[in-house]
Amino acid sequence: MLKIPEHQVAGHHASNGTLGPLIDDSGRFYKPLQGDERGSAEAAFYKQFSSNTQIPDHIRKFFPIFYGTQVMTASDGSEHPHIVLQDLTSSRLNPTIMDIKIGSRTFGHEASDAYIAKCLKRDRETTSLQLGFRISGLQVYINDESGFYKPPRDDVLKSGLDDVRCLFRRFVSSNPAPAAVPQELEADAALASNVYGGTEGILAQLLELKAWFEDQTMYHFCACSLLFVFEKRLALEGVSQNAQVKIIDFAHVTEGKGVIDHNFLGGLCSLIKFISEVLGDCEEHKTDQEGDS
Amino acid sequence: MLKIPEHQVAGHHASNGTLGPLIDDSGRFYKPLQGDERGSAEAAFYKQFSSNTQIPDHIRKFFPIFYGTQVMTASDGSEHPHIVLQDLTSSRLNPTIMDIKIGSRTFGHEASDAYIAKCLKRDRETTSLQLGFRISGLQVYINDESGFYKPPRDDVLKSGLDDVRCLFRRFVSSNPAPAAVPQELEADAALASNVYGGTEGILAQLLELKAWFEDQTMYHFCACSLLFVFEKRLALEGVSQNAQVKIIDFAHVTEGKGVIDHNFLGGLCSLIKFISEVLGDCEEHKTDQEGDS
The missing domain is CATH 3.30.470.160 (Inositol polyphosphate kinase)
Structure with missing residues (x-):
């Protein structure tokens, strides 16, 4: 069950013609790749960073966990690549x-x-x-x-x-x-x-x-x-x-x-x-x- | 006896129509006030800083000693205000x-x-x-x-x-x-x-x-x-x-x-x-x- 995150305070939101991020029940955050080179740059960063052995554990904890990228199908049948990340507010009530x-x-x-x-x-x-x-x-x-x-x-x-x-x-x-x-x-x-x-x-x-x-x-x-x-x-x-x-x-x-x-x-x-x-x-x-x- | 400093590696030098800094035998460096607001801003900083009691001694030592400002007369009789500072290379041979x-x-x-x-x-x-x-x-x-x-x-x-x-x-x-x-x-x-x-x-x-x-x-x-x-x-x-x-x-x-x-x-x-x-x-x-x- 995907839904729109309740607790986003900045960044891109879904609006007419723009995809917004989604979350699921298992604590994952689906961030649509921005259409221009920014989206691919962010995905490339997460891939490189998550396999970079130079990052100490006490620093890695400051970064959202990266679960890979995933193509998701919108209600109109169009396909959109997303970065799948840890939902940073999933364990929080308010x-x-x-x-x-x-x-x-x-x-x-x-x-x-x-x-x-x-x-x-x-x-x-x-x-x-x-x-x-x-x-x-x-x-x-x-x-x-x-x-x-x-x-x-x-x-x-x-x-x-x-x-x-x-x-x-x-x-x-x-x-x-x-x-x-x-x-x-x-x-x-x-x-x-x-x-x-x-x-x-x-x-x-x-x-x-x-x-x-x-x-x-x-x-x-x-x-x-x-x-x-x-x-x-x-x-x-x-x-x-x-x-x-x-x-x-x-x-x-x-x-x-x-x-x-x-x-x-x-x-x-x-x-x-x-x-x-x-x-x-x-x-x-x-x-x-x-x-x- | 005033002379042109030998050991300046950056900043303004004397040239046609521009005054350069001078030094004397007692370890003082005479920096001509730049004509625009920069000169007065620098003099104002030195005055304020030298009387600022919030500056710890172990930090003050990083700043040139300020001896005040002094109007100096050029060979053509024109008068120019200078900031008088510690000559930072006076105790150095090379x-x-x-x-x-x-x-x-x-x-x-x-x-x-x-x-x-x-x-x-x-x-x-x-x-x-x-x-x-x-x-x-x-x-x-x-x-x-x-x-x-x-x-x-x-x-x-x-x-x-x-x-x-x-x-x-x-x-x-x-x-x-x-x-x-x-x-x-x-x-x-x-x-x-x-x-x-x-x-x-x-x-x-x-x-x-x-x-x-x-x-x-x-x-x-x-x-x-x-x-x-x-x-x-x-x-x-x-x-x-x-x-x-x-x-x-x-x-x-x-x-x-x-x-x-x-x-x-x-x-x-x-x-x-x-x-x-x-x-x-x-x-x-x-x-x-x-x-x-």
Whole structure:
């Protein structure tokens, strides 16, 4: 039984004339190959990467499992090749998700003038050039009645520096939606310690990735995203191993040719700094409260 | 007694109608303020930075000492403001020098369309976009008879990936110049351990800088260079504290506004990887030789 995924926060969706991704009951995600060279480039990356013995296990876990490619037949009888991947949200009931495109530039150094111009415009309009990353989308689970806080994609892409700071707090807040209450009561970041902190939290995972990026010279992960996923219920219960970081979207990966991916690494370090600051603020706040009591 | 510095490997030189920098006998370097806003921006940076109490001492040592600004009168009676700095080569007899412009882009995120187009063209023509830095110039002392290996500036800027690897080896070689000998005898990198390695070598200094750049959000060091300087004689004698790293050229520094300088940091990490590889090759080679004997 194939269905349309409920929990996609960025990327291509099915619309008139465009195929969107599908999921099945067994935890697989079917991503249609984009028609131009991007689709074949992404499939080629997954094939090469999944058989690359140079990738340590503690790094491979950041990548979706690749099950191969599969031609699927649409209701009109037309055939479409898909990449079959691990569905990253299949084990989650109400996943809170953020998609962050990493890198101050989203084009490779050998891209064409026209492609560079197009990407650079987008990188300047969003926070990519300034921050080294941009938030492409998010959904934050509130509760069964209210569902998800999920700001429109275009609003998210228009975020400035202060909005981004705020979104990193909302992402880990028990009250993520803009509330009709004084400013200071918004975005309590109550789940920061569980989600961002700890030895298995998002910050620890980002630092693990960073150490690899300081060394690996095989790939340049141009225009790739990091996906953060966690379950609010588990965060409230204080369960560790709740939050996951994954790298996705490999249509623009290029060969590293012996050079580190300084564009991804720089953006990753900037992201680490933002996450550290939210975490630091929360822990300081906690200490203050303990001091007061 | 003012004179023209002998050991400048990049940057602006005196020429018809253009003022160049001067040095005096007391170890001061007089840099004419560039006529447009760049000159005043650089002077403003030095003033602000030199009184910024947030800069730890172990980081301040990477910056030239700033002695203020001074108006100097040219032989035709015209007056020109100069920035007065520490002359970084005054204590060196035959300094071996490399100037490396850091960052895959040399423009800030708020630059104008025209300025971005100009910088991006240059960043693509050189290795900046690919490697996260470009070598702007170098001179390598050979001996008193042969003087310096100092390839023409334009040739250095045209370097590709393999040329850059080679220049990092030549920089620490006892035979740096292209020799009429078989390829494998070129660039022995004999001084790598002394200059790049050790607790006070260039690599250790770059790692110290990197740790600061992972944290500091005050400045974005756009289009700045790192200068490597050492004395061959001292390297041959195995003297530590021989090689120095300095940051120079602050005409395009912008405020960090709470964001790390991911562009500089990414380029710095890429540079660190290159230097580590030269050092690793040399140490491996040494081990092989020891194994053979």
